[in-house]
Amino acid sequence: MSVPVIAIDGPSGSGKGTIARRVAEALGYHLLDSGALYRLTALSARKQGVQFDDEASLAELARALDVRFDSNSDGSERIWLDNEDVTLEIRRESTGEGASMVASIQSVREALLERQRGFEQAPGLVADGRDMGTHVFPSAAVKIFLTASAEERARRRHKQLKDKGIDVSLAALSRDIEDRDRRDTERSVAPLRPAEDARILDSSGLSIEAVTNTVLDWVAEL
Numbered sequence: 001m002s003v004p005v006i007a008i009d010g011p012s013g014s015g016k017g018t019i020a021r022r023v024a025e026a027l028g029y030h031l032l033d034s035g036a037l038y039r040l041t042a043l044s045a046r047k048q049g050v051q052f053d054d055e056a057s058l059a060e061l062a063r064a065l066d067v068r069f070d071s072n073s074d075g076s077e078r079i080w081l082d083n084e085d086v087t088l089e090i091r092r093e094s095t096g097e098g099a100s101m102v103a104s105i106q107s108v109r110e111a112l113l114e115r116q117r118g119f120e121q122a123p124g125l126v127a128d129g130r131d132m133g134t135h136v137f138p139s140a141a142v143k144i145f146l147t148a149s150a151e152e153r154a155r156r157r158h159k160q161l162k163d164k165g166i167d168v169s170l171a172a173l174s175r176d177i178e179d180r181d182r183r184d185t186e187r188s189v190a191p192l193r194p195a196e197d198a199r200i201l202d203s204s205g206l207s208i209e210a211v212t213n214t215v216l217d218w219v220a221e222l
């Protein structure tokens, strides 16, 4: 029996993470935050002193990632890397930058592929990333490409980081997001783009509830 996969892709700050979590909760499905795996690979490299141009060692790190995804009693995430709590560290912009660098390496992407596919378990999966619908789960039941204007994405990311106690200027964040979008869109391996059969959803000006409900409506059409 095949397990339904809901693939949600899109650029940084489009709200994928929040929407994917809400949709997974509403459906009682598993959740894959694929960006976290790239962030963890970058963080692991930094901690172990592996350079970002050492592709073979990076791929090995990605393959051997010792990670545990937990949640706190209030439902918020808790992430462990080598038994160290890295919940806050992986969300820093510098880690996002590192993630987008290691994510452009083919062997790193291959090393993470099977781990990502391992999340496809009953009763279903909501997978959030850049290439969920195009590469990792090409036969996903529902594919969504979530976007929002660049200004809104920077504002949202700014608020998200502030709420976590991470201080960063809006201007610096806008620049980072622009750089990351460019790198993610222009890279030769698994570039960020909507799958041919993806439904595009522009969340600018829409509430989290409205976007979540639209996605749930599309799932209900299955």
Ligand code: C5P
Residues within 6 Å of the ligand: 012, 034, 035, 036, 038, 039, 096, 099, 100, 101, 103, 104, 128, 129, 130, 131, 132, 180, 184
């Ligand atoms: O989504 P998040 O901001 O956590 O992703 C961090 C980086 O990881 C992205 O900028 C992108 O370069 C990379 N990524 C990717 N493919 C995915 C998820 C994330 O290349 N499926």
